[in-house]
Amino acid sequence: MATYFLRRMLLMIPTFIGSTMLVFIILQLAPGGPLEQAIQRVQMGAAAQGEGGGDSADISSGGGTALPESAMNELKRYYGFDKPIWARYLIWLGLYPREIRYREIKFESDEFEIEKRVGKLNGQVWKVKIHRDENDELTIYESDGSASETWYAHIEKITDADLHTGIVYQREISGIFTGDLGSSYTYQTPVTEVMKPRFKISMFFGLTGIFLTYIICIPLGIRKALSHGSSFDFVSSVVIFIAYSVPGWAMGGVFLVLFGGGSYWDIFPLGGFHSPVDIWEGLSLWGKIVDQLHHAILPIFAWSIGSFATLTVLMKNGLLENLSQDYIRTSYAKGLSEKRVVWLHAIRNSVIPIASGIGHLIGIVFAGSYFIERVFNIDGFGKMGFQAVLDRDYPIVLAFLVVGVLIRLVGNILSDIALATVDPRIRFK
Amino acid sequence: MMIFKKKNTSDKDKISLSIIKKRWLKFKTMKRGYYSFVILIILYVISFCLPLLINNRPVLLSYGGSIYFPAISGYVPGSQFGQDVPGEANYRKLKEDWKNDESENWLIMPLYPFSPFEDITVQGNAMFEQPSKRHFLGTDDTGRDVFARLCYAFNISISFALVLAVINFFIGISIGGAMGYFGGKFDLIFQRIIEIWSSLPMLFVIIIIASIITPSFFILIFIYTIVNWIGITYYMRAEFYREKAKDYVAAALSMGQSNTKIIFKHILPNSLVPIITFFPFAVVGYITALVGLDFLGFGMPPPTPSWGQMLGVGLQNMSKSWMVFAPVGAQFLTLLMVVFIGEGVREAFDPKVYSRLR
Numbered sequence: 001m002a003t004y005f006l007r008r009m010l011l012m013i014p015t016f017i018g019s020t021m022l023v024f025i026i027l028q029l030a031p032g033g034p035l036e037q038a039i040q041r042v043q044m045g046a047a048a049q050g051e052g053g054g055d056s057a058d059i060s061s062g063g064g065t066a067l068p069e070s071a072m073n074e075l076k077r078y079y080g081f082d083k084p085i086w087a088r089y090l091i092w093l094g095l096y097p098r099e100i101r102y103r104e105i106k107f108e109s110d111e112f113e114i115e116k117r118v119g120k121l122n123g124q125v126w127k128v129k130i131h132r133d134e135n136d137e138l139t140i141y142e143s144d145g146s147a148s149e150t151w152y153a154h155i156e157k158i159t160d161a162d163l164h165t166g167i168v169y170q171r172e173i174s175g176i177f178t179g180d181l182g183s184s185y186t187y188q189t190p191v192t193e194v195m196k197p198r199f200k201i202s203m204f205f206g207l208t209g210i211f212l213t214y215i216i217c218i219p220l221g222i223r224k225a226l227s228h229g230s231s232f233d234f235v236s237s238v239v240i241f242i243a244y245s246v247p248g249w250a251m252g253g254v255f256l257v258l259f260g261g262g263s264y265w266d267i268f269p270l271g272g273f274h275s276p277v278d279i280w281e282g283l284s285l286w287g288k289i290v291d292q293l294h295h296a297i298l299p300i301f302a303w304s305i306g307s308f309a310t311l312t313v314l315m316k317n318g319l320l321e322n323l324s325q326d327y328i329r330t331s332y333a334k335g336l337s338e339k340r341v342v343w344l345h346a347i348r349n350s351v352i353p354i355a356s357g358i359g360h361l362i363g364i365v366f367a368g369s370y371f372i373e374r375v376f377n378i379d380g381f382g383k384m385g386f387q388a389v390l391d392r393d394y395p396i397v398l399a400f401l402v403v404g405v406l407i408r409l410v411g412n413i414l415s416d417i418a419l420a421t422v423d424p425r426i427r428f429k
Numbered sequence: 430m431m432i433f434k435k436k437n438t439s440d441k442d443k444i445s446l447s448i449i450k451k452r453w454l455k456f457k458t459m460k461r462g463y464y465s466f467v468i469l470i471i472l473y474v475i476s477f478c479l480p481l482l483i484n485n486r487p488v489l490l491s492y493g494g495s496i497y498f499p500a501i502s503g504y505v506p507g508s509q510f511g512q513d514v515p516g517e518a519n520y521r522k523l524k525e526d527w528k529n530d531e532s533e534n535w536l537i538m539p540l541y542p543f544s545p546f547e548d549i550t551v552q553g554n555a556m557f558e559q560p561s562k563r564h565f566l567g568t569d570d571t572g573r574d575v576f577a578r579l580c581y582a583f584n585i586s587i588s589f590a591l592v593l594a595v596i597n598f599f600i601g602i603s604i605g606g607a608m609g610y611f612g613g614k615f616d617l618i619f620q621r622i623i624e625i626w627s628s629l630p631m632l633f634v635i636i637i638i639a640s641i642i643t644p645s646f647f648i649l650i651f652i653y654t655i656v657n658w659i660g661i662t663y664y665m666r667a668e669f670y671r672e673k674a675k676d677y678v679a680a681a682l683s684m685g686q687s688n689t690k691i692i693f694k695h696i697l698p699n700s701l702v703p704i705i706t707f708f709p710f711a712v713v714g715y716i717t718a719l720v721g722l723d724f725l726g727f728g729m730p731p732p733t734p735s736w737g738q739m740l741g742v743g744l745q746n747m748s749k750s751w752m753v754f755a756p757v758g759a760q761f762l763t764l765l766m767v768v769f770i771g772e773g774v775r776e777a778f779d780p781k782v783y784s785r786l787r
Contacts (some may be wrong), residue, residue: 014621014625015621015624018621018624019625019629022629023634026634027637030637031640241768242761244713244764245764245765245768246760247717247721249721250720250757253743253744253753254753254754254757256744256747257750257753257754260747270747370632374725375744385630385633386632386633386636389636404630
């Protein structure tokens with residue numbers, strides 16, 4: 001069993017690498033990325049300044065259209081675009097060191113040693129000496145003359161005037177494998193902090209939705225199978241078809257119009273996870289619970305409606321098929337009561353395909369949640385990912401992907417466990 | 430199992446019918462599915478003639494002794510018919526004027542005289558008009574007629590889903606079939622590719638691609654094909670895998686049949702059944718997907734009529750309930766019919782006779 005799950009996890013590694021690499025490349029190639037946005041912001045700022053004052057000649061040369069090279073380099077370095085794409089990917093994974101606390105350095109053509117202030121250490125100014133040899137190899141010494149262990153430097157460019165420019169920097173390995181998802185460009189905070197509250201919200205809806213779906217669909221499917229062909233079966237089939245024919249989020253929109261107080265009844269709030277913070281803070285615990293439920297009923301209903309049909313039909317058909325099997329005939333023949341035959345023999349066998357679907361459903365929690373979060377204006381996980389794609393907030397998009405892959409992994413394992421629980425014939429090897 | 434079914438469902442003169450005919454006859458007995466099929470086909474065919482039925486240009490117009498066909502020939506300036514308007518003639522007004530003047534000029538307007546594109550810039554149109562006799566389903570945020578747009582969007586949605594389904598099935602069947610038939614390294618490599626591909630957040634990929642190239646009908650189909658061919662390969666691979674091991678394939682092989690012949694002549698017809706029953710449900714999925722993309726604003730370029738775009742407008746203007754009900758209703762009726770067809774097809778291809786003791 002343990003080896004089986006270990007293999008399962010190991011098999012996820014190539015998938016993980018492959019999909020993250022693919023998304024990484026697509027994101028880097030897509031136009032309108034963070035670098036372009038930043039350049040645009042600086043240019044617009046420069047243009048505005050140029051109109052107001054006139055001292056901006058050094059920032060905007062040529063009417064505010066081009067950035068000076070140093071600013072451009074600075075921006076590129078900030079967003080990591082000074083490295084080739086493979087290096088960026090490895091840095092993101094945490095296999096390749098990041099360059100942090102970098103300072104620019106310059107050597108005149110006849111200059112071979114400079115002193116550079118690189119920050120503070122124990123409250124004192126920290127300076128290092130950088131020595132350059134004929135081949136542009138750099139060596140760094142601390143102020144006491146020993147070779148530096150923490151600072152690195154390299155020459156990046158030699159201009160026509162034989163001016164050697166480069167950077168001095170420290171190295172740090174931090175990436176997915178060390179648990180660092182980076183910082184969001186738009187929120188300016190670590191991605192984990194952006195994700196956490198939103199993930200909880202989506203989890204709340206997803207898990208409640210799954211729970212509700214299962215608790216309604218399984219009994220309904222059983223009832224439909226046992227009274228196959230009756231009027232109850234027919235009516236519930238019609239209802240299920242209706243639910244299947246409109247996507248949950250569109251149905252959510254209809255609910256909002258009907259019950260949101262726009263034109264008809266004013267029963268439920270128009271959206272949001274709970275009431276605005278100023279009202280929310282003043283509520284008692286019970287009031288908070290009621291308020292939360294009040295806001296959650298419509299989205300959860302819209303969320304679960306999509307999987308109602310598939311699950312119910314799966315349950316019904318599974319049970320119907322099992323009821324026509326020989327072993328059921330045998331059970332009846334040996335005099336077992338109908339209750340015992342159905343509940344102990346037939347149902348046990350027909351929940352097998354449903355149990356294995358649990359993991360898949362968990363994956364859908366996130367795929368399907370976006371539209372509903374948008375319709376009901378809930379600041380959840382899917383909406384965050386979508387907004388991040390629009391804003392080209394790459395750290396968030398990639399983190400979204402990583403979480404998605406992890407959830408799929410967990411979902412698969414859950415499916416296997418559920419399958420092994422209901423079907424004792426299954427042995428994992 | 431098939432033999433039992435024949436005995437159950439057919440009488441004497443049906444016994445020699447081909448399997449396809451039998452299935453068709455069985456499908457016909459599924460009332461819901463069959464009537465949905467007929468209605469949907471009729472509506473879809475009619476929807477190609479929409480410019481003659483729902484349009485603001487007359488089908489036939491007689492002015493000064495000569496005959497015009499503005500609905501087909503397109504733009505005609507108003508000055509040509511003696512109307513004092515900038516740009517195109519306002520035919521609805523023209524008709525009234527000529528009627529009042531008892532002029533000998535005449536024109537025949539289409540059944541529903543509004544086009545899905547004429548907005549508030551045309552005289553007499555207003556934003557968010559309530560549903561009325563004039564505008565069956567009201568007007569939208571730019572004064573365009575909702576009913577007209579709904580009908581045009583029906584054609585686009587169905588066409589999109591059908592074309593996409595055919596292309597996706599073609600690719601999925603080819604690759605899935607090859608994977609199942611050849612197996613080995615080919616299968617292994619493609620399985621990994623598919624695994625990686627299916628783990629991508631496809632909505633995001635589509636959004637990014639849509640931001641690079643402005644989507645049109647065929648570009649959208651292309652993007653969606655890239656994303657969506659995977660689902661069918663699973664079915665096809667499993668089918669081919671199963672069929673390959675059967676005796677008739679071994680027999681064909683031992684008789685020296687080529688791979689091509691075995692694949693296309695022997696295995697393919699045997700493995701198509703689950704795929705065909707899957708087809709209507711794929712269409713349902715694709716229509717829904719297009720509505721979703723249009724809703725987000727990454728689907729058909731405006732001003733293409735689309736249910737998703739209308740729903741988006743409706744959800745932003747909650748008090749204009751017809752803007753929500755109309756597109757959801759249209760989508761619901763269409764999809765319901767397709768689902769009924771799917772149910773019928775499934776029953777016709779795979780009839781399970783459940784026999785219970787009690």
